[in-house]
Amino acid sequence: MYRFTNDYSEGAHPQILELMARSNLNQEEGYGNDSLCRQAEQLLKAAIEDERAAVHFVSGGTQANLIALASMLKPYESVISAATGHIFVHEAGAIEATGHKINVVETPDGKLTPDQVRQVVAQHTDEHMVMPRVVFVSDSTELGTTYSKAELESLRRVCTEKHLYLYLDGARLGSALVSAGADLTLPDVARLADMFYIGGTKNGALLGEAMVICNEALQADFRFHLKQRGALLAKGRVMGVQFVGLFSGGLYFELARQANAMAQRLAAGLKALGYAFLTDSTTNMIFPILPNPLIRFLESRYAFYVIAPVDEARSTIRLVTSWATPAEKVDEFVAAVKEWCERSAPCN
Numbered sequence: 001m002y003r004f005t006n007d008y009s010e011g012a013h014p015q016i017l018e019l020m021a022r023s024n025l026n027q028e029e030g031y032g033n034d035s036l037c038r039q040a041e042q043l044l045k046a047a048i049e050d051e052r053a054a055v056h057f058v059s060g061g062t063q064a065n066l067i068a069l070a071s072m073l074k075p076y077e078s079v080i081s082a083a084t085g086h087i088f089v090h091e092a093g094a095i096e097a098t099g100h101k102i103n104v105v106e107t108p109d110g111k112l113t114p115d116q117v118r119q120v121v122a123q124h125t126d127e128h129m130v131m132p133r134v135v136f137v138s139d140s141t142e143l144g145t146t147y148s149k150a151e152l153e154s155l156r157r158v159c160t161e162k163h164l165y166l167y168l169d170g171a172r173l174g175s176a177l178v179s180a181g182a183d184l185t186l187p188d189v190a191r192l193a194d195m196f197y198i199g200g201t202k203n204g205a206l207l208g209e210a211m212v213i214c215n216e217a218l219q220a221d222f223r224f225h226l227k228q229r230g231a232l233l234a235k236g237r238v239m240g241v242q243f244v245g246l247f248s249g250g251l252y253f254e255l256a257r258q259a260n261a262m263a264q265r266l267a268a269g270l271k272a273l274g275y276a277f278l279t280d281s282t283t284n285m286i287f288p289i290l291p292n293p294l295i296r297f298l299e300s301r302y303a304f305y306v307i308a309p310v311d312e313a314r315s316t317i318r319l320v321t322s323w324a325t326p327a328e329k330v331d332e333f334v335a336a337v338k339e340w341c342e343r344s345a346p347c348n
Helices: 014-022 035-048 061-072 114-123 149-161 173-177 186-192 222-228 237-247 251-272 292-299 327-343
Strands: 054-058 077-082 102-105 131-138 165-169 195-199 209-213 289-291 305-309 314-320
Touching: 014 237, 035 054, 035 186, 035 209, 035 237, 054 061, 054 222, 054 237, 061 131, 061 165, 061 195, 061 209, 061 222, 077 114, 102 114, 114 131, 114 149, 131 149, 149 165, 149 186, 173 186, 173 195, 173 251, 186 195, 237 251, 251 314, 251 327, 289 292, 292 314, 292 327
Parallel strands: 077 102, 077 131, 131 165, 165 195
Antiparallel strands: 054 209, 195 209, 289 314, 305 314
16 A cells, blocks of 8 residues: 655655765764764755854754744743644644644635734733734645745734744745745745744655754754753754755755655646645645545555545545655556546546
8 A cells, every 4th residue: 555645654865874874983972063963054054045044953843843932932922823734733732732822823725824913913912811922834834835935025024013923834845945836945934934944854854854043032042942842862963964965965955846746746637537626736745625435445545644524525635745756656546546437437
């Protein structure tokens, strides 16, 4: 059974493993003070075109979000997020466990708008309520959509206007930046966000995310936050070396393009058969709406998530491709749908 459940079912890209093996017996300092983390830090500063930024490496996305937001918020402050945001749905209450409320906004496409941010701020008027302080966005979103440069700039303006921080979850940032029609760049993200992270786990690394702190006011003593939350790893070199591999020769964006290409190949095959989609995703996650009998048929051959019913007859599923997804598996999936269609006309 082939899995389209996520983009981290495979281990790591062979170039990453080769680089890890080559440096394996070199003795290094611990806790991110090694030469590999320093090299990765310089590569990332060059990539974002910001030498003043601080770069830290953590093991996973939930850890990155938890530490970032806890470090940015006073005890009575809150974070604004789309209802589909990872911090609200898929992190077991990690943010709430730090004592911070999430102000949730319902959105049709997983993206926040300036008007929605202003509305949340306007609803919180005095010391009897939490004080919104951080705007949380992810790019790409949990629905596979992406922010344009203009959209992120408009959020930056409202954050400046309302004295808010802008934080970007970049678990699939590579996929967003190389998606069809994207006009946002890594230096743009660094210019607009106070803090963000560049995801490695879901883009070819064995594990690891690179946290980037662009707002210098948030940089001081950040290693204390890392240590307190269990993220300051003795063998931090393991994450540093992977980002050296991802950013020393363009591999990071190459892998993201491959993941996107496989998802869009899937989407094209399903669209040709007449199926609609929940969102217009140009990244490596797509959300086709399929008849329930077809979903049951496909589940006997493939692993994927059923997201929600659309009506009595149809449901939305999520298909995710990775840097390692073979084109033949994509074509086999589309062929399986065609097989079911031939047996069950009309196809939709």
